Structures are given as structure tokens and as C-alpha cells.
Amino acid sequence: MVRLRSGDERTVVVGAGPAGLTAALELGKLGRPGVVFEADDVVGGISRSVVFQGCRLDIGGHRFFTKVPEVEALWHEILGDDLLVRDRMSRIYYRDTFFDYPLKPLNALRGLGLFEAARVMASYLHSQLFPIADETAFDAWVSNRFGRRLFEIFFETYTEKVWGMPCSEISAAWAAQRIKNLDLKTALKNAFLGNGAGNGEVVTSLIDRFLYPRLGPGMMWERCRDLAASNGIETHLRSRVVRVHHAGARVEAVEVEGPDGETRREEAGALISSMPIGALVRAMQPAAPAEVLAAADSLRxxxxxxxxxxxxxxxxxxxxxxxxxxxxxxxxxxxxxxxxxxxxxxxxxxxxxxxxxxxxxxxxxxxxxxxxxxxxxxxxxxxxxxxxxxxxxxxxxxxxxxxxxVYDAGYETRLQTLRDWLERFDNLYTVGRNGQHRYNNQDHSMLAGLFAARGVAGEKLDLWSINEDQSFHEELSGEEAERHGMRDRLTPSRAETDVESMLQDAFALYDEVAMGGAVGITASLALAIATAALLLGSGQEFVPMLSLLGQYLFGYQVTWPGLLIGTIEAGLVGFGLGWFTARMINLMVAAFERSLERRLATMTTLEAMTGGMRGQE
Amino acid sequence: MARSERELLLVKRTIARLRVAIVAVVTGMVVGFGLFAATAWLVIKGGPTVGPTLGLLRAYYPGYSVTWTGSFVGFAYGTLTGAALGWCVAALYNFLARRRSKRR
CATH class of the missing domain: 3.90.660.20 (Protoporphyrinogen oxidase, mitochondrial; domain 2)
Known part of the structure; x- marks a missing residue:
């Protein structure tokens, strides 16, 4: 049992999903007082387990895997031996046929049949020759990379089922947000060295195996609730936070509607909210400005x-x-x-x-x-x-x-409006999938919960950087980051530098004008010196040889006026040669880069597809 | 903007810089070896008059001749000349590219 520090104000946690309960657990470990209010009558949020006639149902199927060691350690800490290692198998059903998923070329070819495979190839070639110019919509983006036919078979129907709108109305940025775990560095490694390069164990584990609680994901959150309670952080079910009172730059209290329908006021030293961000803004008292409320109401x-x-x-x-x-x-x-x-x-x-x-x-x-x-x-x-x-x-x-x-058109602007307004509160932290209106997986939500609890304890951590980038942008020193076991994610500058230096070495373009100028000036100077040396000194026998340049440089002679003319012309010819050389190099590099981009897009789209599907797990 | 998109943008905007010392050394070696090989080849071929045209380079390189000794002298001169040219091109390129990128 962790002894609570006297004098600390109690932190109110809204929501008993992965983010809220992880925050509660961490608060307890840090010795901070807190309480969790959950509107539903079970814990776990979308990660709950529902029991029906003795059988357990997992809402969406939650594969437990993460690249954050601290989160994985927490899973083991919470569940111990109740966390099983399971083999994965998944397939796609289409036209009375089951296709392996992740897709395997031979299996897909066999499933589609020769005629359909030929259509796919023709469609792909067409997309490469005549790509759709406007790539802002998801269908155009995928079609340009896979061909229209493959898009129709493996992307369109499922994506439209998931999002309930035509792919032509879904922003291509959706895919981009879902590819967060694949950066260019990884893509380059994969492109050159194969998919398992460098971290084969991780890749294999993501594809083939995963962790899973013996009794479903709800087991994790029931256990987590109990652990938090043992540290003094109680979870109150059927308790909906209906109002959040604030003054100045701080949240002061919340109003909670309990199971009895009565509303009571609870003082809040800090607020960690996983309720939908729009609902949170709507609950704030005094009310937010009209444009902020409008943004809150428009999130879908x-x-x-x-x-x-x-x-x-x-x-x-x-x-x-x-x-x-x-x-x-x-x-x-x-x-x-x-x-x-x-x-x-x-x-x-x-x-x-x-x-x-x-x-x-x-x-x-x-x-x-x-x-x-x-x-x-x-x-x-x-x-x-x-x-x-x-x-x-x-x-x-x-x-x-x-x-x-939903990532519909303009949601980013509306979300930014909400963030800008909420960030004025020093003691308010938004966490979780709906708390941040972000397509977080469970591990991201847990990390946000951890960061929020540590934020309450005084650490400076940027919750919004989670799942935005591969790396995080906390104001932590490397040593502190190391302590959290997440050095790779907490030290973005180093990762960026690595990528940048690699890119500069591999793909930097030559400045064509600068190269032309450099060669032109050098050629000019060289000819001027060579001519002047003959005019000023001995070696007259070389004069006829150098004069032969007059065949190419009109009007050039080994004379002082010829020097002037030759210098100008040599400069121009040198500029042309330098510019042409740089231009050719750049064209070759660009062609290679486009080829690489296509390969990257292929991988990222597949990753997006995995991510999109994984989001429901 | 996703990280991968930013990186792609970064790639498109990155302008190469030349490493002046490396360019100077490489062009120096190329020109030096080139002159050495050209001289040595004429010496090996032999004949009544060895390398009358190439020998004119003595106008710029005092002590140079189309002989075995001259080929080593030529190597030294060629290396220096090539290095100077390479250094000049690389340094000028970097200077101009930097100025142009600042303007952009």
C-alpha cells in the first residue's frame, strides 16, 4: 500500500478505460490521491470483456502488442501468468474465397484466378501510366499505388463498411495517420534489406503472435482497477461527469451524476479526462467561446x-x-x-x-x-x-x-481549436482515443494515461505527441527518458538526425546553378591563368597548343584580348557543363527516389490497412 | 503531417553539399595518375621522338619531361593541379549553393 501524501489535492480521472485506469494506477504508485468516475457499469471502455452465458466477448478483438517497453512491462505486471502468448491467424473473405492476411502474393493470385489477376495487373499498369492527379481522397491515393482493381477488391468495401462513407469522401490523410509506426528509415531498411531487416524479431512477433489475457481484455482492466484501489484510487461506476468547473487557468471541480441520479460536486486538484473531447468542452463551466463549442459539436x-x-x-x-x-x-x-x-x-x-x-x-x-x-x-x-x-x-x-x-474533412482544424482552448488549463490532461479524438491503439492510450499521471506529479510531458510521431517531444532529458525505458521514443532529435543525415547522403539533390557556377568560374580562372602564364613567361612552344582551343572558344587566342574572350567563353561552357552534370545526376536520383517512394507507399498502404483493421482489435 | 511525409519533403528540399577536401583529393589523384599514366605509356611505347606534344606541359610544370622521372614529376604536378581545381569547384559550389539556399 502506498501512503498518500497529505495536502495533495485529489486528481479526478474521467473514464475507466485503458487510459483512465492506467493513469489511476500510476497516480497510486506515485502516492497521489485520486478517484475514477466511469459513466458505464463496467470498466475497460472498448477494451472490456462482456460475459454472456459463461462465454466471454471481446469488443473488437484486442491484440496486445506494443513497441513501448514500459507498456508491455505494465501488462505483465498487471496480469502476470494470465497473459498468454497466442498465435495469430487472420484471413480476408471475398467472393467465396479466403485470402491469407497479411496478403501473400501467390495465395492472392490463386484466390483471384488468372483472369482477375490479369485485370489487376492491367489496372495497375494503367494507374502507373495515368495516375489520378488529385490524390486527396483515399480511393485515388490507393488506386494510384495499387491500381483501381486491387483497390476495389481489398480496400473499398471493407473501408466503406468501417467508416460508413464512400472512399472518395475519406481523406487520404487517414492512411497517413495510421502509418505512424513506419518511418522512412524503416521503409528504407525494408526496401533494401527486406521486411525483417534490423528488427526481425519485432516484425515477426507483430505478424505471427500476440499477447492476450486469459479471460479477454476486460481481465486486464478489472485487475488494474483493483490494483489502483489497493493504492487508494477508487473507481465509481455509473458515475457520469456532467460539468467541469474552472477558474482562471485551472480546473477546480467536477459535477458527477451518480447511480441514484443525484448530482454532487467533487473538488479536483487535477483532471485527467478520457471522455470525448467535444463532450469535455461542452461540460466546461463557464462555457467555452461559441467557436470552440461549434468545433466541439462538429467532431464525428x-x-x-x-x-x-x-x-x-x-x-x-x-x-x-x-x-x-x-x-x-x-x-x-x-x-x-x-x-x-x-x-x-x-x-x-x-x-x-x-x-x-x-x-x-x-x-x-x-x-x-x-x-x-x-x-x-x-x-x-x-x-x-x-x-x-x-x-x-x-x-x-x-x-x-x-x-x-472520424477523420473527416476539416477535423484537424476543429480539433486544434479545442486543443488550443483546453491547453490554457494547467491541471487538465486529455487522454484516450476519444479524449484526444485520435485513432489510438490501447498502448497509446495507456501511455497517455501514464504521462498524464506523471504530469500531475510535476513532470513535463506532451501527451499530444503520443501516436503523432514515432518519436515523442517531451521536455525530458535523455537520462530521464532512459529511466522510463523509452529512450528511443523520448529522444526524437537523435532519430531525426539519423534520418536526416542518411537522407542527405543518399538523396540530396545538387544545386544545378551552383554547380554550373562553380565549374564555370573554375574553368574561367584556369584558362585565364594558363593563358597569362604563357603571355608573361617562357614556354612559347605551348602557345600553338593552347591556341587550338580557339576551335571551340570563338575568338580565343593566346593574347591579352583573347584571354578576356576565352575567359568569358570558358566560363559559359563550364557553367553549361556543370549545370548539365548536376541536372543529370538529379534526374537519376529523382527517378530512383520515385521508385523508392512507390515501394514506400506500397508498404505504408499495407501498414495502413493493417492499422485500420487493427484499430478494431 | 505524418512523419514519413515530412521526411519525404525533407528529401525533396535537401541540397547536397560537396566535401571540399574529398573532392580535392579525388580530383588530385585522378589528374595525377592520369598524367603519370599518359607519360609512362608514351615512355613504354618509345620511338625516335617520345611525346613531343605532351612534353610541352613543361611550359607550366618546370622539370617535367616525357621520361620515367618526368612521369613521377608529372604525377606530383598533376595531383596538385587536380587538387586545386577540385578544391576550387567544390568550395565555389558550396559557397554558391549556401547563398542560394539562404535566398530561398
Whole structure:
């Protein structure tokens, strides 16, 4: 038990998801007083586990992997032996065929068939010869890199299912945000040395294996809640923060609506909020300026629901999950929770699967009754050929509003407006996927929670840099960063320098005019000196030889006037030669760079696809 | 802007600088060896008159001749001349490129 320091004001944590509970755990470790308010009746947020007839459902499927050692250490600290190492298998379903995912060329070719493969190739060649000029939309961006046909097969349907809007309306920047873990340095290494270069172990682990709690992700957060409570940080469920009172540059208190419907005031020494950032701004009292409120109201979210079906069969399919690209069904992905952890089912003779649907609150899917959704799920599983609807023993539905922040046109500007206004408060920290309106994975949210708690304790850490860049921009010294076990992420300057120096060496362009000037001046001086030396000294026998330059430099002779003319002409010829040489080098480098960019784009798009899908895990 | 995009932008904006010493050494070696090889080749070929044209370089390089000794002398002169030219080109290039990048 950590003894609380007397005199510290209590930190209020809003939300008991990964970010909030990690912050609570860290606050407890640091000996800071705090309390967690969660509007829902369970902890874990979107990372909760839902129990249905003894089976456990993971909302979205949460693969536990991270490149942040401190987060991984925390997982092991919280769960110990209850954290399993699981093999991964996932496939894409399209046109009655299952394709390995990540995609494998031969498998994809076999699945598509020769005719379709030829169409894909022709489409790719067309995209290379006649790329779409305006690449601002996702469809154009992907088509330019993969060809329209491949985009239609492997990107369009699923992406539109996830986001509920045409790919032509999705910003290409979405992919860019999802490629955060792939920088150019890594891409260069991969391009030259193969995908596993340098960190093969990590790459392999991300593709083939992952960590997973024995009883699903909710187990992590139930345990985390208990650990925080043992350090004095209690979590109150069904307690919604409805107002945040502030004065000057500080948050002073929150108003909490409890399970009884009564609202009470809780003083806050600091506020760590994982509630949607728009809702937070809306809750602030006194109210934010009108333009800030307008920005708060305009952020959009994508909602999500999952149909859990207990199926009367021991083995259904070997995958952890299957992406459903087929346009004939509305389901986006199918999970088999038993394949995530055997203990996710109550009886080994049963299977428990989750059919994931992406929706918007109020649309037809969202408004369907649970019974209708169970029926729809069973029927669509039958269409895909996973099992017969008659094999379903029981079903349940879990709705998860605001599951994904939407990156629609202009969201960055609106989000920046909110950030600018919120950053005036010294003791307010926004964390989590919705708290930052950022497509964070669980580890990013946890890191934000850790940073927020340490911010309360006096450290200066930039929460917004998490998941923005590979590197972070904290005001930490290298030694402090080392202490956090995240030196690579906390010392961006060194990483940047490495990349910059490498790029400068590899791809820097020559300044053509400067090169022309340098060669021209040098040629000019050389001819002037050579001519003057003959005019001033001995060696007259060389005069006829040097005079031969008159064949090329019109009017040149080994005379003083000839020197003047030759100097000017040699300068011009030298400039031309230097400029031409630099130009040719630059063209060659540019051609190589374009080739490299295409390879980078290919990898980053695949990464984006992985990331986009991973976001639901 | 994502980091990879920034890096690509950085690549597109990066202007190469020449390492003056390296350019000077390399061009010096090339010109020096070139003159050495040209002289030695004529000496090896032999004949009644060895290298009358190349020998005219003595106008600039006192002591140079188309002989074995001259080839080493020529190597030294060629190296110095090449190094001076290389240094001059590289230093001028860097100076001009720097000024132009400041203007940009």
C-alpha cells in the first residue's frame, strides 16, 4: 500500500478505460490521491470483456502488442501468468474465397484466378501510366499505388463498411495517420534489406503472435482497477461527469451524476479526462467561446455493434478473425473468441463468435432489435459459409457508441481549436482515443494515461505527441527518458538526425546553378591563368597548343584580348557543363527516389490497412 | 503531417553539399595518375621522338619531361593541379549553393 501524501489535492480521472485506469494506477504508485468516475457499469471502455452465458466477448478483438517497453512491462505486471502468448491467424473473405492476411502474393493470385489477376495487373499498369492527379481522397491515393482493381477488391468495401462513407469522401490523410509506426528509415531498411531487416524479431512477433489475457481484455482492466484501489484510487461506476468547473487557468471541480441520479460536486486538484473531447468542452463551466463549442459539436464518431453467437460446434474455423470484404453481407469482421483464448468459452464443445457491424447511432442497423440483429448475424454467417444458422444456440448484442473518431474533412482544424482552448488549463490532461479524438491503439492510450499521471506529479510531458510521431517531444532529458525505458521514443532529435543525415547522403539533390557556377568560374580562372602564364613567361612552344582551343572558344587566342574572350567563353561552357552534370545526376536520383517512394507507399498502404483493421482489435 | 511525409519533403528540399577536401583529393589523384599514366605509356611505347606534344606541359610544370622521372614529376604536378581545381569547384559550389539556399 502506498501512503498518500497529505495536502495533495485529489486528481479526478474521467473514464475507466485503458487510459483512465492506467493513469489511476500510476497516480497510486506515485502516492497521489485520486478517484475514477466511469459513466458505464463496467470498466475497460472498448477494451472490456462482456460475459454472456459463461462465454466471454471481446469488443473488437484486442491484440496486445506494443513497441513501448514500459507498456508491455505494465501488462505483465498487471496480469502476470494470465497473459498468454497466442498465435495469430487472420484471413480476408471475398467472393467465396479466403485470402491469407497479411496478403501473400501467390495465395492472392490463386484466390483471384488468372483472369482477375490479369485485370489487376492491367489496372495497375494503367494507374502507373495515368495516375489520378488529385490524390486527396483515399480511393485515388490507393488506386494510384495499387491500381483501381486491387483497390476495389481489398480496400473499398471493407473501408466503406468501417467508416460508413464512400472512399472518395475519406481523406487520404487517414492512411497517413495510421502509418505512424513506419518511418522512412524503416521503409528504407525494408526496401533494401527486406521486411525483417534490423528488427526481425519485432516484425515477426507483430505478424505471427500476440499477447492476450486469459479471460479477454476486460481481465486486464478489472485487475488494474483493483490494483489502483489497493493504492487508494477508487473507481465509481455509473458515475457520469456532467460539468467541469474552472477558474482562471485551472480546473477546480467536477459535477458527477451518480447511480441514484443525484448530482454532487467533487473538488479536483487535477483532471485527467478520457471522455470525448467535444463532450469535455461542452461540460466546461463557464462555457467555452461559441467557436470552440461549434468545433466541439462538429467532431464525428463511428459507432460499432457486435453480435455474439454461441454455436453448437467445437471447431468452426482456425482464424482469430476474418475480414469480410464481400459486399453482399453487412458484417465487417468475424471473431472466434475461442481462438483468442480457450477460456473465452464455458464449454470446449461450443464456439463463441462475434460478428462486427459498423454503424451510426440512429441508422437502421443501430436501431434494429437485438433479436433481429442475432438473426441477421446468423444468416450472414451462413452466407459466408461459417456455419448453419440452425447451429446457433444463443445470441447477444453489444452496442458501443463512439467507438472510432472520424477523420473527416476539416477535423484537424476543429480539433486544434479545442486543443488550443483546453491547453490554457494547467491541471487538465486529455487522454484516450476519444479524449484526444485520435485513432489510438490501447498502448497509446495507456501511455497517455501514464504521462498524464506523471504530469500531475510535476513532470513535463506532451501527451499530444503520443501516436503523432514515432518519436515523442517531451521536455525530458535523455537520462530521464532512459529511466522510463523509452529512450528511443523520448529522444526524437537523435532519430531525426539519423534520418536526416542518411537522407542527405543518399538523396540530396545538387544545386544545378551552383554547380554550373562553380565549374564555370573554375574553368574561367584556369584558362585565364594558363593563358597569362604563357603571355608573361617562357614556354612559347605551348602557345600553338593552347591556341587550338580557339576551335571551340570563338575568338580565343593566346593574347591579352583573347584571354578576356576565352575567359568569358570558358566560363559559359563550364557553367553549361556543370549545370548539365548536376541536372543529370538529379534526374537519376529523382527517378530512383520515385521508385523508392512507390515501394514506400506500397508498404505504408499495407501498414495502413493493417492499422485500420487493427484499430478494431 | 505524418512523419514519413515530412521526411519525404525533407528529401525533396535537401541540397547536397560537396566535401571540399574529398573532392580535392579525388580530383588530385585522378589528374595525377592520369598524367603519370599518359607519360609512362608514351615512355613504354618509345620511338625516335617520345611525346613531343605532351612534353610541352613543361611550359607550366618546370622539370617535367616525357621520361620515367618526368612521369613521377608529372604525377606530383598533376595531383596538385587536380587538387586545386577540385578544391576550387567544390568550395565555389558550396559557397554558391549556401547563398542560394539562404535566398530561398
Amino acid at each position: 464518431y463511428r459507432d460499432f455493434l457486435i453480435v455474439g453467437l454461441i454455436v453448437d460446434r467445437a471447431e468452426l474455423f482456425p482464424d482469430n478473425w476474418i475480414y469480410v470484404h464481400a459486399p453482399e453481407v453487412r458484417v465487417g469482421r468475424v471473431q472466434s473468441f475461442k481462438n483468442w483464448s480457450p477460456e473465452m468459452v464455458s464449454d470446449p464443445e461450443l464456439s463463441f463468435i462475434g460478428l462486427e457491424y459498423f454503424a451510426n447511432r440512429g441508422d437502421d442497423l443501430w436501431n434494429m432489435t437485438d433479436d433481429d440483429l442475432v438473426e441477421l448475424g446468423a444468416a450472414e454467417a451462413g452466407v459466408i459459409g461459417l456455419f448453419e444458422p440452425g447451429e446457433v444456440r444463443a445470441g447477444t448484442v453489444v452496442r458501443m457508441p463512439r467507438a472510432y473518431p
